[in-house]
Amino acid sequence: MTPIPVDPRPFVHIVGARPNFMKAAPVIEALGARGVAQRLVHTGQHYDEAMSDVFFDELGMPEPEVNLGVGSGSHGVQTGRLMIALEEEFVANEPSAIVVYGDVNSTVAAALVAAKLGIPIAHVEAGLRSFDRTMPEEINRVLTDAIADVLYVTSADAMAHLANEGIDPDRMRFVGNTMIDTLLRLQPLFNVEAVASQLGLSGEYAAATLHRPANVDSDEDAARLVDGLHRVADKLPLILPLHPRGRGRLERLGLDRHDDLRIVEPLPYVAFMSLLSGASLVLTDSGGIQEETTVLGVPCLTLRENTERPVTITHGTNRLVGTDPDAIEAAAEFALSNSYESMMPPLWDGAAGKRIAADLVETIGV
Numbered sequence: 001m002t003p004i005p006v007d008p009r010p011f012v013h014i015v016g017a018r019p020n021f022m023k024a025a026p027v028i029e030a031l032g033a034r035g036v037a038q039r040l041v042h043t044g045q046h047y048d049e050a051m052s053d054v055f056f057d058e059l060g061m062p063e064p065e066v067n068l069g070v071g072s073g074s075h076g077v078q079t080g081r082l083m084i085a086l087e088e089e090f091v092a093n094e095p096s097a098i099v100v101y102g103d104v105n106s107t108v109a110a111a112l113v114a115a116k117l118g119i120p121i122a123h124v125e126a127g128l129r130s131f132d133r134t135m136p137e138e139i140n141r142v143l144t145d146a147i148a149d150v151l152y153v154t155s156a157d158a159m160a161h162l163a164n165e166g167i168d169p170d171r172m173r174f175v176g177n178t179m180i181d182t183l184l185r186l187q188p189l190f191n192v193e194a195v196a197s198q199l200g201l202s203g204e205y206a207a208a209t210l211h212r213p214a215n216v217d218s219d220e221d222a223a224r225l226v227d228g229l230h231r232v233a234d235k236l237p238l239i240l241p242l243h244p245r246g247r248g249r250l251e252r253l254g255l256d257r258h259d260d261l262r263i264v265e266p267l268p269y270v271a272f273m274s275l276l277s278g279a280s281l282v283l284t285d286s287g288g289i290q291e292e293t294t295v296l297g298v299p300c301l302t303l304r305e306n307t308e309r310p311v312t313i314t315h316g317t318n319r320l321v322g323t324d325p326d327a328i329e330a331a332a333e334f335a336l337s338n339s340y341e342s343m344m345p346p347l348w349d350g351a352a353g354k355r356i357a358a359d360l361v362e363t364i365g366v
């Protein structure tokens with residue numbers, strides 16, 4: 001009998017920025033369990049210890065085979081550097097397919113390079129749309145979905161967006177949410193008491209994060225949020241693990257000039273999820289945190305005018321509040337005195353990574 005030829009080339013995962021790591025870990029694990037050859041490429045888009053290295057051990061991710069060290073820059077500079085470095089990487093170590101995650105600049109850069117080299121592309125977390133093209137992530141999402149070969153989708157609304165864009169249904173797979181796989185796997189380690197004592201918190205508290213360019217890149221926008229967050233801190237202690245982007249501006253505008261508001265460094269995954277789990281209220285402009293609070297059943301006020309994750313509102317605990325200080329104050333008051341019903345969105349069951357691995361092997365082959 002002639003043996004079936006085995007493609008020795010690896011699946012290559014591209015990660016670069018903090019939210020990529022939690023999304024990639026379950027896919028890498030599930031492909032590993034099937035004995036599939038893999039290579040992990042870190043672009044270096046995020047490089048601070050607290051934004052990158054700290055996650056690998058905790059999430060049980062292998063060390064990346066290579067870190068391209070691309071770093072920060074304007075969108076043109078960063079995306080250009082990413083494309084140059086990724087093309088060299090894919091030419092030197094030919095992938096059987098690449099797997100890209102979410103909507104960061106590393107995601108779209110890898111997809112563009114692979115498409116032009118004729119390498120199959122799988123996009124995990126496809127189809128999300130805020131319909132706000134001023135968001136860099138929206139551009140990254142639309143472009144990546146247009147050129148990826150296989151689209152792994154977290155919610156029914158995202159399937160509909162892809163269909164509306166004329167994408168062939170044969171390319172789409174509704175598989176669930178790998179970021180939630182990671183949450184459910186590590187949830188037994190979440191320890192509210194430990195993080196509260198580490199951060200000197202006692203009793204009820206709220207937690208917040210801010211990093212979107214629309215919120216922190218101008219004094220005018222940031223000042224409104226400082227006012228809104230101070231009004232929340234008037235009600236209960238507020239803790240902010242702050243992303244490096246915008247921290248300087250927010251501090252200059254007096255964010256930490258409130259007795260009950262404290263800024264801390266970005267936290268590792270388990271500590272941060274523990275902090276969210278124990279919070280009475282979360283305020284954020286992050287995408288992933290809208291999903292994580294839905295699963296944790298913690299009220300989330302999203303400090304944006306739109307969301308690409310409406311399932312967190314229809315099924316979960318998320319409410320779109322915007323950035324007006326009066327609206328933030330009123331929404332916080334409401335959330336603290338009412339309880340929100342929440343349901344788990346379909347297929348957010350901890351098995352998305354396994355579904356993706358099974359499908360990748362079948363679709364791309366090994």
Ligand code: UD1
Pocket residue numbers: 017018019045046047048051072073078103104105106136137211243244245287
């Ligand atoms: C990126 C993603 C965003 C995601 C966020 C999660 C894009 C377009 N945006 O935004 O979707 O929600 O990651 O964190 O890809 N910086 C550091 N140390 C680091 C990384 C960044 O100091 O390790 C600072 C630098 O000043 C840098 C700035 O943060 O210029 C922005 O970093 P960048 O990777 O360009 O975008 P993020 O705002 O992190």
